[in-house]
Amino acid sequence: MKHGRISYNGAVHQVTDAGVENAGRVRLADGRLLSEGEFQWLPPVEVGTVFALGLNYADHAKELAFKAPEVPLVFLKGPNTITGHKADTRRPADATYMHYECELAVVIGKTGKNVKKAEAMDMVAGYTVANDYAIRGYLENYYRPNLRVKNRDACTPLGPWLVDAADVPNPMALKLTTRVNGKTTQEGTTADMIFDIPTLIEYLSSFMTLNPGDVILTGTPEGLADVKPGDVIETEVENVCCLVNTIVDDQTWFAPV
Amino acid sequence: MIKQHVRGTAYGVILNDAVSVQKIGSLEEAPYKGAPKAPVLYIKPANTRVGCGSTVNLPQGAHSVEVAATVGLVIGQAAARVTAADALGHVSGLVLAADLSLPHASYYRPAIKEKCFDGALPLSSVKPLVDIAGLTLVTEIDGEVVDRRPLNDLIRQPAQLLADVSEWMTLNAGDVLLVGVRYQAPQAKAGSAVRLSAEGLGSLNFTIAQGVAA
Numbered sequence: 439m440k441h442g443r444i445s446y447n448g449a450v451h452q453v454t455d456a457g458v459e460n461a462g463r464v465r466l467a468d469g470r471l472l473s474e475g476e477f478q479w480l481p482p483v484e485v486g487t488v489f490a491l492g493l494n495y496a497d498h499a500k501e502l503a504f505k506a507p508e509v510p511l512v513f514l515k516g517p518n519t520i521t522g523h524k525a526d527t528r529r530p531a532d533a534t535y536m537h538y539e540c541e542l543a544v545v546i547g548k549t550g551k552n553v554k555k556a557e558a559m560d561m562v563a564g565y566t567v568a569n570d571y572a573i574r575g576y577l578e579n580y581y582r583p584n585l586r587v588k589n590r591d592a593c594t595p596l597g598p599w600l601v602d603a604a605d606v607p608n609p610m611a612l613k614l615t616t617r618v619n620g621k622t623t624q625e626g627t628t629a630d631m632i633f634d635i636p637t638l639i640e641y642l643s644s645f646m647t648l649n650p651g652d653v654i655l656t657g658t659p660e661g662l663a664d665v666k667p668g669d670v671i672e673t674e675v676e677n678v679c680c681l682v683n684t685i686v687d688d689q690t691w692f693a694p695v
Numbered sequence: 696m697i698k699q700h701v702r703g704t705a706y707g708v709i710l711n712d713a714v715s716v717q718k719i720g721s722l723e724e725a726p727y728k729g730a731p732k733a734p735v736l737y738i739k740p741a742n743t744r745v746g747c748g749s750t751v752n753l754p755q756g757a758h759s760v761e762v763a764a765t766v767g768l769v770i771g772q773a774a775a776r777v778t779a780a781d782a783l784g785h786v787s788g789l790v791l792a793a794d795l796s797l798p799h800a801s802y803y804r805p806a807i808k809e810k811c812f813d814g815a816l817p818l819s820s821v822k823p824l825v826d827i828a829g830l831t832l833v834t835e836i837d838g839e840v841v842d843r844r845p846l847n848d849l850i851r852q853p854a855q856l857l858a859d860v861s862e863w864m865t866l867n868a869g870d871v872l873l874v875g876v877r878y879q880a881p882q883a884k885a886g887s888a889v890r891l892s893a894e895g896l897g898s899l900n901f902t903i904a905q906g907v908a909a
Contacts, residue, residue, distance in 0.1 A: 486740075486741060487740040487741060487742065489807075511804060511805075512805065512807045512808075513805040513807065514737075514738040514740060514805070514807065514811070515738075516704045516706070516738060516864065516870075517703075517704060517867075518864050518865045518866075518867065519864070551813070576733070578729075578731050578732060578733065578735065579726050579727045579728055579729075579803055580709065580710075580727065580731050580735040580802050580803070581709070581735055581736070581737055581802060581803075581804065581805045581806070582803060582804060582805070583805075584733070584735060584736070585706075585736040585737075585738075585863075585864065586733045586736075586863050589736075589738075589863075589864055590863045590864060591775070591863070591864055591865050644754075644755075645754040645808050645811070645812045645813075646740070646742050646743075646811055646812055646813055647742045647813050649741070649742070
């Protein structure tokens, strides 16, 4: 089952995928069907702690001229940076290089501490897609990647669907694809992660309690490219969902409604 | 005014006081390659937050912890792209905070394992906002004063810090912005009773305990 959250008619609703016979539509809990454009997508989960992985694909580490890390390179994100499907993300006027990062997002469904690898997948409620944008010109070598690069408002689109773990039997063998204005720019597979999902859950839960709603963004493969205002970015994970986001300039972002 | 609670995200900043900047020394060489320009933040996630009277179990294998006394600005009204002149109008109060970290000398990579273990952010209840520059934070371990930290040497004053941070991220009601921790703060061993206090802000007590086996 695919679960989403939307804003419709003055309230937040949990919705499900309306099925192939109703392609592009969502189903409210009372059965009503809504079409795209009638509602706004929200992130599919109200996030708790959001973890992100740096350099978790060997090819991407090489692309950034780093050797692969020996322990997971984890950083955290605040709720301010999470936004939904089909949202706009701002490229500040002084940004010199802003790139997308297509990532499989793992949503935790249980409370757990000291979870062993063998039991780790039982912690997973489901999966969604994240686009972990970075503005590299703001990088500084302190707690890198620093929050000015990675924790900007609405700079981490998430969604549209939370797909039940039971419906994704092979999370470690999913194709990742990014398209910019329809042209494929990034391709990879979750099979190439350096630290796989069970390893990440064991590592994180070895020193902190994981809770329902916590999300692990598992890193991105190679294939980064600069994005410009007006670009439409699609980040897709096979069998999970396709997340769409549009880059806007300062003028559009701050334009009075 | 409604009673304010800490219920959002806690953010902290490093290298925001003269003593720490002097202690860490030159930042020109690798890995830093220059002093930071923007505030360098970190996140203390929800699992780190505990109240007065708590027992904090260290992660397995750790025997002592840095206790960085600081204060947090509790956000009362969303702060986004605020000016320094307006910033404190978005703050509803202060908390005393003990930012606990496993010792780490390098600030190069995010210190998640070191700073985000369960219980790594004891916080007091919310107190009325006062002028931080007039405060001295006192840290006692097992009844002995180990540190007195006057908050009159901040590089970015609270209003400027909030303004600079809110340039790129919104702080929402219930979030906390810690005004800075000392580089290599005093350490407490497992078994220690710790007390932080500051005149006008009361005190914050907690105990450090050895990690329990899984």
